[in-house]
Amino acid sequence: xxxxxxxxxxxxxxxxxxxxxxxxxxxxxxxxxxxxxxxxxxxxxxxxxxxxxxxxxxxxxxxxxxxxxxxxxxxxxxxxxxxxxxxxxxxxxxxxxxxxxxxxxxxxxxxxxxx
Amino acid sequence: xxxxxxxxxxxxxxxxxxxxxxxxxxxxxxxxxxxxxxxxxxxxxxxxxxxxxxxxxxxxxxxxxxxxxxxxxxxxxxxxxxxxxxxxxxxxxxxxxxxxxxxxxxxx
Numbered sequence: 748x749x750x751x752x753x754x755x756x757x758x759x760x761x762x763x764x765x766x767x768x769x770x771x772x773x774x775x776x777x778x779x780x781x782x783x784x785x786x787x788x789x790x791x792x793x794x795x796x797x798x799x800x801x802x803x804x805x806x807x808x809x810x811x812x813x814x815x816x817x818x819x820x821x822x823x824x825x826x827x828x829x830x831x832x833x834x835x836x837x838x839x840x841x842x843x844x845x846x847x848x849x850x851x852x853x854x855x856x857x858x859x860x861x862x
Numbered sequence: 863x864x865x866x867x868x869x870x871x872x873x874x875x876x877x878x879x880x881x882x883x884x885x886x887x888x889x890x891x892x893x894x895x896x897x898x899x900x901x902x903x904x905x906x907x908x909x910x911x912x913x914x915x916x917x918x919x920x921x922x923x924x925x926x927x928x929x930x931x932x933x934x935x936x937x938x939x940x941x942x943x944x945x946x947x948x949x950x951x952x953x954x955x956x957x958x959x960x961x962x963x964x965x966x967x968x969x970x
Contacts, residue, residue, distance in 0.1 A: 749906070780957070790948065790960040803957050835903055851895065851958075853905040 750774065753838050753854035761862055765826040768857045772819055772840030778802070779821040780841070780851065781813055785834040796821055797843070828861045835859075865889050868949050868961035875968050881936040883964045885949030888930065895958065896923050896934050897948040905948075908934070939968045 750773035760766055772779050781793040783806075792805035796815035807813075810828075815821040825832060835858050839851040867886045875881050885894070896908040909916050909923040911932065916923050920939075925932040936943055949961040 782958075789962050790950070792957040792959075795957060805957055837905060839905075850910045851907050853897075853907065855902075855904045858903065 749852040749854065751838060751840050751852050751854035753857050755857055756855065757858045759860045759862060760828060762828055762830060764828050765824065766828065766859065768823040768836050770821045770838030770854060773852050776840035776842055776852070777819065778841045778843060779815055780839045781823050782837040782839065783834050784837060830861050833859055833861045865959050866949055866951055866961040868964050870964060871962070872965045875939050877940055877968055877970050879939050881939050881966065883934045883947050885932045885961055886930060887951045889951065889953045891951040891953050893952040894925055894932050895950040897950060899946040899948060899963070901945070941968045941970050944968050
């Protein structure tokens with residue numbers, strides 16, 4: 748058990764809908780990262796938050812947004828869903844944001860299926 | 863060309879064999895990670911390396927910064943080691959870039 752909790756584990760929805768994925772980091776970890784793993788693209792970094800502030804942005808679509816709350820949990824919002832958004836979405840956390848503090852702890856992932 | 867290349871893509875071994883998975887990268891990095899993804903999908907971080915060698919149980923990870931190459935070794939492999947092993951690098955000031963993974967199957 749990594750200590751990172753993601754909900755829901757599985758989600759099936761239709762095109763055009765909006766979903767919210769939730770992540771609770773390990774106790775004491777200030778950084779939260781979101782990753783997308785699809786069959787054709789592999790694992791890709793989406794976005795990082797550190798202590799409530801956006802720290803880095805990767806290949807995140809404009810239809811997607813995220814935030815980190817004062818209690819450090821994070822939510823990834825996916826809207827106007829398309830078939831191609833079907834993927835595993837992982838959250839990871841780490842103590843800080845610097846290189847030396849970047850050991851990552853991953854959640855079990857949320858499997859999104861868009862029909 | 864991908865920034866992170868792993869080889870082999872697929873590997874089948876007999877229980878007890880010594881296994882090596884290789885990772886080459888083309889950018890300067892601050893750290894390299896080895897991850898294990900189980901058939902159910904969950905990801906576990908095995909190692910984070912910035913130089914030298916690390917060992918954890920039957921797993922050994924090495925990195926050669928000058929050659930931009932890392933290896934993950936599994937000694938006395940076991941069927942429970944069957945998983946996808948993913949190499950990921952942290953280029954300076956940028957976020958993780960992932961290799962495409964190596965599917966390892968260890969047969970009893």
